[in-house]
Amino acid sequence: MKKIVLTTVALSMLLVGCNTAKTAHVSGDDLAVTNPIETALDLTKVVNDKVPVTINPGRFTTETVTYRLPRVVQGTYSVSDFGKYVDDFKAIDYNGNVLPSTKVDTNTWTITNASQLDKIEYYVNDTFDIESVGGIGGEQPFSPAGTNIEETNYVLNLHGFIGYFDSLKNAQYKLDVIAPSAFLRTSALQETGSTLSDDGQTITSTYFAPRYFDITDNPMFYGELDVEEFQVGDIKIVLSVYSPNKKYTASQLKAVMHKMMEAQKTYMGDINSTPRYDIYLYLSDGGETSPKGFGALEHHTSTVVVMPESMPEAALYESMIDVVSHEFFHIVTPLSVHSEDVHYFDYHSPSFSKHLWMYEGVTEYFATLFQVDQGLVTEADFYDKIMGKIQAAAAMDDTMSFTVMSENVLDEPYAGQYYNVYQKGALIGMSLDILLREESNGNRGILSLMKELSLKYGQNKPFEDDSLFDEITAMTYPSIGAFLNTHVAGTTPIDYNALFAKVGLEVVESKVKTNYIQNNGVFIFKPDMAKGTIAFSEAVKNNSFWTENGVLPGDVIKTIDGEEVTLATAQSVLSKAFVWQPGTDVDVRLDRNGKEVVVKTTLTQSYTTGEGLKEMPNATQAQKDLRQAWLKG
Numbered sequence: 001m002k003k004i005v006l007t008t009v010a011l012s013m014l015l016v017g018c019n020t021a022k023t024a025h026v027s028g029d030d031l032a033v034t035n036p037i038e039t040a041l042d043l044t045k046v047v048n049d050k051v052p053v054t055i056n057p058g059r060f061t062t063e064t065v066t067y068r069l070p071r072v073v074q075g076t077y078s079v080s081d082f083g084k085y086v087d088d089f090k091a092i093d094y095n096g097n098v099l100p101s102t103k104v105d106t107n108t109w110t111i112t113n114a115s116q117l118d119k120i121e122y123y124v125n126d127t128f129d130i131e132s133v134g135g136i137g138g139e140q141p142f143s144p145a146g147t148n149i150e151e152t153n154y155v156l157n158l159h160g161f162i163g164y165f166d167s168l169k170n171a172q173y174k175l176d177v178i179a180p181s182a183f184l185r186t187s188a189l190q191e192t193g194s195t196l197s198d199d200g201q202t203i204t205s206t207y208f209a210p211r212y213f214d215i216t217d218n219p220m221f222y223g224e225l226d227v228e229e230f231q232v233g234d235i236k237i238v239l240s241v242y243s244p245n246k247k248y249t250a251s252q253l254k255a256v257m258h259k260m261m262e263a264q265k266t267y268m269g270d271i272n273s274t275p276r277y278d279i280y281l282y283l284s285d286g287g288e289t290s291p292k293g294f295g296a297l298e299h300h301t302s303t304v305v306v307m308p309e310s311m312p313e314a315a316l317y318e319s320m321i322d323v324v325s326h327e328f329f330h331i332v333t334p335l336s337v338h339s340e341d342v343h344y345f346d347y348h349s350p351s352f353s354k355h356l357w358m359y360e361g362v363t364e365y366f367a368t369l370f371q372v373d374q375g376l377v378t379e380a381d382f383y384d385k386i387m388g389k390i391q392a393a394a395a396m397d398d399t400m401s402f403t404v405m406s407e408n409v410l411d412e413p414y415a416g417q418y419y420n421v422y423q424k425g426a427l428i429g430m431s432l433d434i435l436l437r438e439e440s441n442g443n444r445g446i447l448s449l450m451k452e453l454s455l456k457y458g459q460n461k462p463f464e465d466d467s468l469f470d471e472i473t474a475m476t477y478p479s480i481g482a483f484l485n486t487h488v489a490g491t492t493p494i495d496y497n498a499l500f501a502k503v504g505l506e507v508v509e510s511k512v513k514t515n516y517i518q519n520n521g522v523f524i525f526k527p528d529m530a531k532g533t534i535a536f537s538e539a540v541k542n543n544s545f546w547t548e549n550g551v552l553p554g555d556v557i558k559t560i561d562g563e564e565v566t567l568a569t570a571q572s573v574l575s576k577a578f579v580w581q582p583g584t585d586v587d588v589r590l591d592r593n594g595k596e597v598v599v600k601t602t603l604t605q606s607y608t609t610g611e612g613l614k615e616m617p618n619a620t621q622a623q624k625d626l627r628q629a630w631l632k633g
Helices: 005-014 127-133 212-216 250-268 313-329 356-373 379-394 402-407 415-421 424-439 446-456 465-475 478-488 496-502 538-542 544-548 570-578 621-632
Strands: 037-042 050-056 064-068 086-093 101-105 108-112 117-125 148-150 153-156 173-180 184-187 190-196 202-209 220-223 226-232 235-242 276-284 295-298 302-308 505-514 525-528 533-536 556-560 585-592 595-602 606-615
Touching: 086 101, 086 108, 117 127, 127 148, 153 276, 173 212, 173 220, 184 235, 184 276, 202 212, 220 235, 226 250, 235 250, 250 313, 250 356, 276 313, 295 313, 302 313, 313 356, 356 379, 356 402, 356 415, 356 424, 356 446, 356 621, 379 424, 379 505, 379 606, 402 415, 402 424, 415 424, 424 446, 424 478, 424 496, 424 621, 446 465, 465 478, 496 505, 496 621, 538 544, 544 606, 556 570
Parallel strands: 037 173, 235 276, 276 302, 533 556
Antiparallel strands: 037 050, 050 117, 064 108, 086 117, 101 108, 148 153, 153 220, 173 202, 184 220, 190 202, 226 235, 295 302, 505 606, 525 533, 556 585, 585 595
16 A cells, blocks of 8 residues: 555645345354355446446345444555445345344344345445545545446445355356446456346446455456556556546556556566556546545555646656555565464455565665666656655654554554654665675575565465564575664664665755645644644745745645645645745745735745755775665666
């Protein structure tokens, strides 16, 4: 999973059936099943923005069964409670009568007289609408893990529609999706057939899933889509785009994605776990019922991405490179290297692995490193990203054990530190990379280690959580084990200066690029909770763009490009400012002690003073060689 932190974390911190009987299911844990559980979503019969769902499990021999929607889904590290979005739940017997059922908790129903159960019927609300208006209460799913139901688009993250029976987690599933025949549809789930209605208005697509995991692991897009395909080595990439105002097309993004994924494939070499990979991009128009959580969620063979449609072209391309490369690298970990907690995931009461530093951190590091390795960015750009992560990590708890945080990521104080998996987690990957290069005279790095772990384990063989550090140490060097136990399991902060010195680099004070709402990761605003306003803070003095345009600390932001800025609107409006690019015309109205101040101009690159990485003036050839091995493999 990769979140665009501005909207999902940082700003929030700133602003505080048929009646035929089938082979019987017997009691016991996931015993063999002759026939699949038959499920259906009917997109042609949406009522009040809700999709009807039918679940036909076949005949049970037990008198009580339990049916659940996921509380937590893989790849996310927060509670989603998809049962909240289910309405009018009914268990129907073979005579068409309603059987007794009890909602045990938010996501769980028990059904009595289950030997008479023919099917379950219910309606599902989408999460995009509810996320946007703050309905239902509690946490809402991160948008790329959520669902959308509208006339022109359906985001079918199937874990939001289809549940599982406790006793049949490994049962096969047959899924029918009924939709208007004019809709385009894409999914990596195996399609076994389709049937056009007699009047040609609807089409029923039939899919097969070997087990419930495959239901949750294969999202779908239906509706007015734009779809492009291209080949990356022996992997077919399917890019599906929904742009409500037709601002962007799949063909526009195809060249950017193709170039980036070709570079990724070259960087990864012989790591290849899928013949097809799907990218689903939903572009949010910022409306009242549009999603606000931007980023992506990985699956084994696909990723769902949600981005603002208002993003300038260059900013969208840059963000897509960052988030999609991150998700695609997940085919290394946790998809090919993972623990038992991941492999035997419990959607209701999950236990979490100690190794988020690897699943998310190393993945994020790969997504950053490969760009300089393959010449997509300069070394200076790469250094800036690394320094940004160091500064962001410094704002978190740098003495918290990463393994303890990972194991307890749903609970405070650990949940509030999750953002650090993309910062310090990536820096842990970088540290291991440099140490491995040093120990091996430049011949081994973090990528080669992950390849070795992939060969030892792979998709179908999990490792034991508590033994991973010992195994990595045995596969590498004692210094690697010491680092992991001291800085990852332990509470000692990493000395990045010592690591950079190994590759002939040093941290120096310098002028660095920044954006228009932050100075090198630090916000330049000070909200007034009592007045409901957002003003510039003292930090604005060190932001070259605003200073050159006469902005002072205490200036209250009234409007940006005509949109009013309040505590209620700040997340949406400032999100757009976050992706401003030089050359864009802007119109900002400020209030300075009752007097209007207008900044109406064309953006220039903004700079601030910060720490940057530079080559040591006396760097040795050995240090330079080690740096070359680190950056260019």
